[in-house]
Amino acid sequence: xxLPALLQAMPKAELHIHIEGSLEPELIFQLAERNGVRLxxxxxxxxxxxxxxxxxxxxxxxxxAGASVLLTEQDFYxxxxxxxxxxxxxxxxxxxxFFDPQTHTARGVSMETVIRGLHRACEDAQREWGISAxxxxxxxxxxxxxxxxATLEQALPFQGQFIGVGLDSSELxxxxxxxxxVFARCRALGLHRVAHAGEEGPPAYIWSAxxxxxxxxxxxxxxxxxxxxLVARLARERVALTxxxxxxxxxxxxxxxxxxxxxxxxDAGLCATVNSDDPAYFGGYINDNFxxxxxxxxxxxxxxxxxxxxSFEASFAPEADKRAWM
Ligand code: ES4
Ligand code: ZN
Numbered sequence: 001x002x003l004p005a006l007l008q009a010m011p012k013a014e015l016h017i018h019i020e021g022s023l024e025p026e027l028i029f030q031l032a033e034r035n036g037v038r039l040x041x042x043x044x045x046x047x048x049x050x051x052x053x054x055x056x057x058x059x060x061x062x063x064x065a066g067a068s069v070l071l072t073e074q075d076f077y078x079x080x081x082x083x084x085x086x087x088x089x090x091x092x093x094x095x096x097x098f099f100d101p102q103t104h105t106a107r108g109v110s111m112e113t114v115i116r117g118l119h120r121a122c123e124d125a126q127r128e129w130g131i132s133a134x135x136x137x138x139x140x141x142x143x144x145x146x147x148x149x150a151t152l153e154q155a156l157p158f159q160g161q162f163i164g165v166g167l168d169s170s171e172l173x174x175x176x177x178x179x180x181x182v183f184a185r186c187r188a189l190g191l192h193r194v195a196h197a198g199e200e201g202p203p204a205y206i207w208s209a210x211x212x213x214x215x216x217x218x219x220x221x222x223x224x225x226x227x228x229x230l231v232a233r234l235a236r237e238r239v240a241l242t243x244x245x246x247x248x249x250x251x252x253x254x255x256x257x258x259x260x261x262x263x264x265x266x267d268a269g270l271c272a273t274v275n276s277d278d279p280a281y282f283g284g285y286i287n288d289n290f291x292x293x294x295x296x297x298x299x300x301x302x303x304x305x306x307x308x309x310x311s312f313e314a315s316f317a318p319e320a321d322k323r324a325w326m
Contacts, residue, residue: 006304007290011325013094013311014087014275014286016219016242018138018168019118020067020100021278022083031069031078040065051281056200056251057170063281067103076117084125084133086279090287093325094132094317097122098166102140102151111154119161132317136194138166139182141174148182156189163316164192166219167209171201176209183213192216192316194242198223200253203230210239217242217314222253225261225268235269240314244277245293246284257296266303273311 023031025044032039041047047066053059070076080097087095097118104114115135122133137155139148155162165186167179176195183193197209199220206224209215210233221241224230234241245260247253254260265272274293279285284292294304312325 003294003301003304004291006301007294008287009091010304010308011091011093012286012308013096013273013315013317013325014092015096015217015240015273015311015314016098016244016275016277017083017087017095017286018063018098018100018278019080019083020070020103021063021282022086022280023066023069023079024082024280027079027082028066028069031071031075035069035071035075037069037071039069051250053251056172059251059278059281060169063278064103067100068107070104071109073113073117073120076114077121080118080121081125083279084121084129084131086285088125088129088131090285092131092286094312094315094321096134096136096163096316098136098138098168100138100140100168101155102143102147105151105154111151111158115155115158115161119158132321134316135162136164136166136192137162138168139179140169141167141178141196142170145178145182148179149185152182152185159189159191162191164194166193167195167197167213168219171196171199171205175201175205176215177212180212183215187214194219196220199248200251203227206230206234216240216316220244220248222248222261222265224270225264231268231270234271238271238313240271240273240310241265242275242314243272244275244282245289246282247277250282257293260293260297262293263297263299263303266299266306271310271314272307273314274307 025047193215194217195209195215196219197205217240276286
C-alpha cells in the first residue's frame, strides 16, 4: 500500500497537543463576537497572516492573545469538541490533551469553568465517537513557583478530571528545577508528570526534567541528540519523546523539515512519537505532521509502525487499552 494511505489509516495516540493551540482563526473570531471581546486583528485573514514565527516566544505572544476569547464553559467545550472531531478523522484513538489554566484564571475565568468544559467534551467524544481522551494540566514556566502551587491548589477539587501535569511556555531561562517542589507534590498526589524540555533549551534541561521533576515523558526533546550519554539513558529507560515536526519547522528549531532529526531519534532506538503541538498555528493536524515529515526525510512503513506503536507504549491509558491498540 502507498505510505500516505498507511499514515492516514493507522490508529495512533496523540500525546502532545495544547488545546488552546487548536483554536482555529474562524473559531477565535466566532467566540470574540459571541463574548464581545475586542481583537487586535480586523479579520480571520489578518490574524492568519500574523502566523509567521521566528522562535518560540514570537509564537507564544500570538497564542496567548488568541486564547483571550475563551470565557465560558461552553467556549472550552466547543474548542475541545472541534479538536476531538478532527482527531477522530486522523484515526487518533487516544488523545492526552494539554491545557494552560493560568492563561485563563489570570483573566478571571474560574478553574471550574475551564476543567468542566474540557472534561465534558472529552466524555461526550468518547461516548459519541469512541475516542479515548484525557487532560493534562500544564504549568506556565515563565510564571513563579508560587503561582504554580496556587494553580495546583485550585485544581485539586477537580483531580478526578485530569490525569497529570506538564510544564510549558518559554523554555530558555526557566529550567525544570524551578518547579521541583511543585512536581514532587504532584507525584505524591498520584498524578502523571511530563515537561517540555529540549525544544529550544539545552540537553541539561532534559536531564533536570528527568532528575528534578521525575517526568515520565519529555515533550519535544529533539535537542537530546547533542548529548550521547543522554541518548543512552533515554533509550535504556524507554523515556518517550513527544516530537512535533511542523512546530519545530515553524518555530525555526530546524531550518526545514528535511533537516528534522525524527528519523535519527528512531534510528538511535529512542521512543519517539509524532504529534501536532498547536495545529491551528503550525499548519496541520497530526496526519499532516506524519505526511510532511515522512515526505521530507524518506522514512518508511517500518518507521510508521514504530511511531504508532511508540505512541501507545508512551500513553497513560489503562494497560488493557494499550495492549489492545498495540
Ligand atoms: C507551546 Cl510549541 C510550545 N512550546 C512551549 N510551550 C507551548 N505552549 C503552547 N505551545
Ligand atoms: Zn508543546
